[in-house]
Structure formats: structure tokens, C-alpha cells
Amino acid sequence: MSDDDDTTPSAHHYGITVSDLDESLAFYRDVLGLDVISEFSVGGEAFAEGVGVDGASAEFAHLDAGGTRVELVSYDPEGADRRGGMVNDTGAIHLGLSVPDVEAFHESLSDDVETVADGPRTTASGTTILFVRDPDGTPVEILEA
Template sequence: MSDTATVSPMHTGICVSDLQQSEQFYSQALGFTADVKMDGLGEPLDHLLELPGQTVDVCQLQLGGMRIELVKTSGGATGSSGRRPMNQRGLTHLTFQVTGIEEVMERVKANGGQVHMETWIDSAFGKIVFCTDPDGTRIELMQAPG
């Protein structure tokens, strides 16, 4: 028997201001499928999240091997809904490889997100552009060259 500890990825949590809108965005714009929903989670989760007395609504979605957890707290979301600078500490963006990048960009816009065309490049890595979800989380779309 090994005494080596292991680590496996589970999910990435994203704080959202409107759970239904964000679930629609990630499902309709990017193709995620919701498979776990929990509402009104309180103790002891409020202690874990360092939000005493608040409840949490959660929607977990999956796409391929990626799982995200949308989290809405009863106290509401705080902070800016604008794009975070790429040099600000912490998670900067989620990246998705796509085919038909223009179609995906249209789905992003149709489902409450924004496409930031000022970031568009057509490079040796392919076509790349940053978008944001309805709460300003930065999303990179990459289409391989060719």
C-alpha cells in the first residue's frame, strides 16, 4: 500500500449573480449540461464558505472532462462585473477549444455574454478571442488553424 497522497480535479467554482441566467449561458452558449442542482444550502456550508448565516444555491454543469459549479449566495454577489485584468492575481480565465468560432461568438452574445473584438487575433495558434459571461468572467475561445 502506498502512503502517497493523490489529487484529482473535481470542479471550478464561479460566483454568479443570477443562477438561472448563468446556467442558460453555459448551457446554450458553450454546450454544458447541468447535472446537479442544490438550493438553500446552509450550515455547515456557510462556515466553509466564510459567509455566516447565508445560504447557497448551486448548479453543477459538465462538458467533456470539465466541470464547473455556479454558486449564488443569499447575500448576493459582490465585486465588479467587469473583466478582470490578466495581471490581477487569481483565476484569469477559462479556455475552450471551438470549431466555428464565429457561431460560438454569436451564441455568447445571444445568451447574455459579451464578445470583446478588441482582443481578436488570428495567429499561428489559430483564431482567438476573449468573451465574458453575464457576470464578467473572462472566457477565451480558441479555434485551431486550418
């Protein structure tokens, strides 16, 4: 495939399945500061067939992460609970968000926001990182490149 080929994919969104859309939306909007683009529901036979889940319907929230769209989705019926994974687990996902000052971001967090370490760390590559967990335990990397 070449860059001018109509079949070459381009990024549209990064999706995260959540157990409680309202709780997760509050975290991504209020704690991480992402702007809500839209909220909507989808159901019906074509949707269920498209996602491969019998009788599926879902509620969605799209958020703007500085030009990257983050999609939060809550399914009915719910699938298996895969919380508590580590970033080095095969198939693990995480969302990476850049901030100008990770230390200031860390200091702004309320005590109920779970962090992986007790504060930011600067890696050998010179990148300062801090991993937080959303309400379902999904890791979100906050970084200062």
C-alpha cells in the same frame, strides 16, 4: 507527494460565483452549449463554516464542459462585486473552452453576447482565441488549439 499518495488532489470542478443563477445558467447552457449535470441548494452551519461566510447558503448548477465540470454558484448573502476585471489582473480567473472552429462559434453568437475583441485572433503560438463575457462579466476564452 507522489501520484499514488491518497493525499494528492485531483481536479473536480471549476467554480464561478454568479449574481443570478438562472441568467448565468442560461448563458452557459444556451450560448456556450454546456450540458446541465445537476442543480441543488446547500445551507446550514457546516456549509457556512466551510466557506467562511456567516449564515451562508447557496444555489448550485453543475455543467459538463466535455469532461470538465463547471460549477455555477449563487450565494446568500452576496459578497463584494468584482465585475469588470481584466484577464491580466492579479487573481483574475477565466474559463477556457475549446471548439473545433472559433470563427464559426463567433458567427453563431447573438449580438447581445459581449466579446472582448470584434472577432477571433490567432496568436503567435498558432492558437485562435475569442474572449466572451458571461452575464457577470467573467471572461470565458473560446479557443481553437
